[in-house]
Amino acid sequence: MTIERSPEHEELAATVRRFAAEEVAPVIAGYYEREEFPYPLIEKMGAMGLFGLPIPEADGGMGGDYVALCIALEELARVDSSVAITLEAAVGLGAMPLYRFGTDEQRARWLPDLCAGRALAAFGLTEPGGGSDAGATRTTAVRDGSTWVVNGSKAFITNSGTDITAFVTVTAVTGRRADGRPEISTVIVPSGTPGFTVAPGYSKVGWTASDTHELSFDDCRVPAENLLGAEGRGYAQFLSTLDEGRVAIAALSVGLAQGCIDECVRYLGEREAFGHKLGAFQALAFKVADMEARTHVARLACYDAAHRLASGRPFKREAAIAKLVSSDAAMVNAREATQIFGGYGFMNETPVGRFYRDAKVLEIGEGTSEVQRMLIARQLGVG
Ligand SMILES: Cc1cc2nc3c(=O)[nH]c(=O)nc-3n(C[C@H](O)[C@H](O)[C@H](O)COP(=O)(O)OP(=O)(O)OC[C@H]3O[C@@H](n4cnc5c(N)ncnc54)[C@H](O)[C@@H]3O)c2cc1C
Numbered sequence: 001m002t003i004e005r006s007p008e009h010e011e012l013a014a015t016v017r018r019f020a021a022e023e024v025a026p027v028i029a030g031y032y033e034r035e036e037f038p039y040p041l042i043e044k045m046g047a048m049g050l051f052g053l054p055i056p057e058a059d060g061g062m063g064g065d066y067v068a069l070c071i072a073l074e075e076l077a078r079v080d081s082s083v084a085i086t087l088e089a090a091v092g093l094g095a096m097p098l099y100r101f102g103t104d105e106q107r108a109r110w111l112p113d114l115c116a117g118r119a120l121a122a123f124g125l126t127e128p129g130g131g132s133d134a135g136a137t138r139t140t141a142v143r144d145g146s147t148w149v150v151n152g153s154k155a156f157i158t159n160s161g162t163d164i165t166a167f168v169t170v171t172a173v174t175g176r177r178a179d180g181r182p183e184i185s186t187v188i189v190p191s192g193t194p195g196f197t198v199a200p201g202y203s204k205v206g207w208t209a210s211d212t213h214e215l216s217f218d219d220c221r222v223p224a225e226n227l228l229g230a231e232g233r234g235y236a237q238f239l240s241t242l243d244e245g246r247v248a249i250a251a252l253s254v255g256l257a258q259g260c261i262d263e264c265v266r267y268l269g270e271r272e273a274f275g276h277k278l279g280a281f282q283a284l285a286f287k288v289a290d291m292e293a294r295t296h297v298a299r300l301a302c303y304d305a306a307h308r309l310a311s312g313r314p315f316k317r318e319a320a321i322a323k324l325v326s327s328d329a330a331m332v333n334a335r336e337a338t339q340i341f342g343g344y345g346f347m348n349e350t351p352v353g354r355f356y357r358d359a360k361v362l363e364i365g366e367g368t369s370e371v372q373r374m375l376i377a378r379q380l381g382v383g
Contacts, residue, residue: 003300003303003304003307005067005071008064008068009067009068009071012064012068012071012072013071013074013075015048016048016050016071016072016075016076017075017078019044019045019048020075020076020078020079020080021079023041023044024041024076024079024080024083025079025080025351027041028041028079028080028082028083028209029348029349029354031082031209032080032082032208032209032348032354033208033348035201035203035204035208035209036209037086037162037209037210037211038082038083038209039162039163039164041083042083042086042117042120042164043117045083045087045117046116046117046118047116047117049061049062049115050072050087050117051087051090051091051095051114051115051116051117052091052095052111052114052115052116053068053069053072053091054066054068054069054091054096055091055095055096055099055111055115059099059107059111059112059115060111060112060113060114060115060116061099061111061115062115065310066244066247066248066306066309066310067303067306067307067310069091069092069248069251070247070248070250070251070302070303070306071251072087073087073088073248073251073252073255074251074252074254074255074258074299074302075255076252076255077251077252077253077254077255077256077259078255078256078258078259078262079259079351080209080351080354081206081207081210081252081255081256081354081355081358082207082208082209082210082358083209083210084252084255085158085207085210085252085365086120086158086159086210086211088245088248088249088251088252089122089123089158089159089210090114090117090120090121090159091248092241092244092245092248093121093122093123093158093159093241093245094114094120094121094122094123094159094169095111095114095115095121096241096244097123097169097186097228097237097241098110098111098114098121098169098188098228099111100237100240100241101186101228101229101233101237102228102229103225105225106188106225106228110166110167113166114166118164119164119165119166120159120162120164120165120166121159121165121166121167121168121169122157122158122159122160122165122167122168122169123157123158123168123169123238123241124139124154124157124160124168124169124170124171124189124215125137125154125171125238125242126154126155126156126157127139127152127153127154127155128153128154128155128214131155131156132367132368132370132371134171134238134242135182135184135235137152137171137172137173137182137184138152138173139151139152139153139154139170139171139172139173139217140152140172140173140174141170141172141173141174141185141187142174143174143224144221145224146223146224147221147222147223147224148172148174148187148221148222148223148224148226148227149219149220149221150170150172150187150189150195150196150217150220150221150222151217151218151219151220152172152216152217153214153215153216153217154168154170154214154215154216155214156202156212156214156365157212157213157214157215158210158211158212159210159211160198160211160212160213160215161198161201161211161213162211165191165211166190166191167188167189167190167191168188168189168191168196168215169186169187169188169189169228170186170187170188170189170215170217171184171185171186171234171238172184172185172186172187172234174231174232174234175231175232177232183231183232183234184232184234184235184238185227185228185231185232185233185234186227186228186229186233186234186237186238187222187226187227187228188222188226188227188228189217189220189222189226190222190226193220193221193222194220194221195217195218195219195220195221196215196216196217196220197215197216197217197218198213198215199213199214199215199216200213201213202214204361205357205360205361206354206357206358206359206360206361207358207361208357242366242367243315243316243319244309244319245366246305246319246320246322246323246366246367246372247302247305247306247309247315247319247322247323249323249326249327249362249365249366250298250301250302250305250319250322250323250325250326250327251302251306251326252362253298253302253323253326253327253329253330253359253362254295254298254299254302254326254329254330256330256333256334256355256358256359256362257291257294257295257298257326257329257330257333257334258295258299259351259355260291260330260333260334260336260337260352260355261288261291261292261295261333261337263337263341263350263351263352263355264287264288264291264336264337264340264341264352265288267340267341268284268285268288268340278340284340287336287339287340288336288340290336291332291333291336291337294328294329294332294333295329295333297325297329298322298325298326298328298329298330299326301318301321301322301325301326302322302326304318304322305318305319305321305322316375316379317375317376317379320367320372320375320376320379321372321376323366323367323372324369324372324373324376326362327359327362327363327369328363328369330355330359330362331359331360331362331363333355333359334352334355334356334358334359335356335359337352337355337356338352338353338355338356340352341353
């Protein structure tokens with residue numbers, strides 16, 4: 001399998017790589033240390049059109065495809081994962097559900113600002129009681145005249161509490177099916193709606209310059225037209241949103257894995273021990289060789305899934321495989337890179353120190369590695 005990039009994709013990669021090196025790299029350690037959302041960087045990414053990459057121009061986007069989004073995520077995550085996850089969640093979890101399932105009015109109202117990065121949207125699926133079993137949603141939305149009344153809470157929701165967060169799409173039980181199982185729908189809850197409370201940001205191990213909150217809804221009323229798509233379609237909507245999101249998280253993982261290689265190759269050529277450059281020691285050279293091999297395999301899996309998605313072919317199995325192998329590659333590369341950097345690798349000031357802290361969540365968010373294995377096994381008719 002060979003995965004070619006179009007000239008437009010190459011140009012995008014070069015543009016985002018330059019932005020990450022010139023604009024993100026010099027300042028991100030400060031944001032990370034202060035656990036501060038990097039508004040000026042997000043504004044610049046918005047001006048570059050990154051938030052509208054896979055959305056048609058008619059809806060306010062750039063008219064690119066999902067491969068383009070993955071390329072941008074990979075290039076950003078080579079330098080920093082907080083800005084990369086902000087983009088991933090804003091597009092994959094925020095704008096894409098609205099684009100795919102929203103009404104014409106909903107798209108016209110929200111998408112231009114989301115695509116321009118002037119506003120962010122979040123996706124509230126996970127609850128404090130559990131995320132892997134997302135069908136066990138406890139949050140409810142009850143129809144009362146011309147409104148939906150939402151009650152419940154959501155945990156770990158990315159981009160849900162920034163100054164520019166426009167709304168959160170929330171999965172909620174809206175009834176019972178004939179077989180007794182809950183009927184789940186998705187409701188758009190604009191920021192500032194009475195009864196919608198955003199808790200203070202979590203103190204996180206990694207992605208510390210990204211925005212993550214617990215949310216609660218207490219008799220929170222939104223207009224009936226804030227239902228996303230048809231009533232009862234919430235389960236199918238979030239499964240499809242997560243399938244796409246997994247490809248994007250794979251791209252973020254490939255970027256982090258590649259960032260580890262970039263840093264290590266430079267360091268092995270600079271740092272000396274026992275009168276030799278570190279790169280002269282085969283034990284360390286083999287580590288970067290393995291990192292390169294791991295990243296190559298992860299990149300193939302990621303872009304295979306992305307190309308399938310972009311061309312309308314089935315990609316569920318490939319998305320799960322891509323997320324599983326890419327997050328593993330990121331995790332192992334981050335561990336090895338930290339080892340190569342020695343004590344400096346344990347310092348937050350070095351990119352590899354941040355890579356180490358950022359890698360773990362890639363095996364958790366948008367479906368844990370166990371969930372990916374469940375999906376792959378099911379495709380084989382097992383489990
Ligand atoms: C920084 C961050 C940002 C996030 N952003 C969002 C967001 O924007 N929107 C959103 O909705 N969610 C978000 N999440 C939530 C994330 O998707 C969940 O944390 C994840 O799906 C796991 O759910 P959980 O934490 O409840 O773990 P649990 O579901 O409680 O799982 C705990 C452990 O049990 C394992 N497990 C569970 N069931 C099985 C099984 N059947 N077989 C084997 N093992 C199993 C899991 O793999 C895991 O290891 C975010 C999480 C983090 C950390």
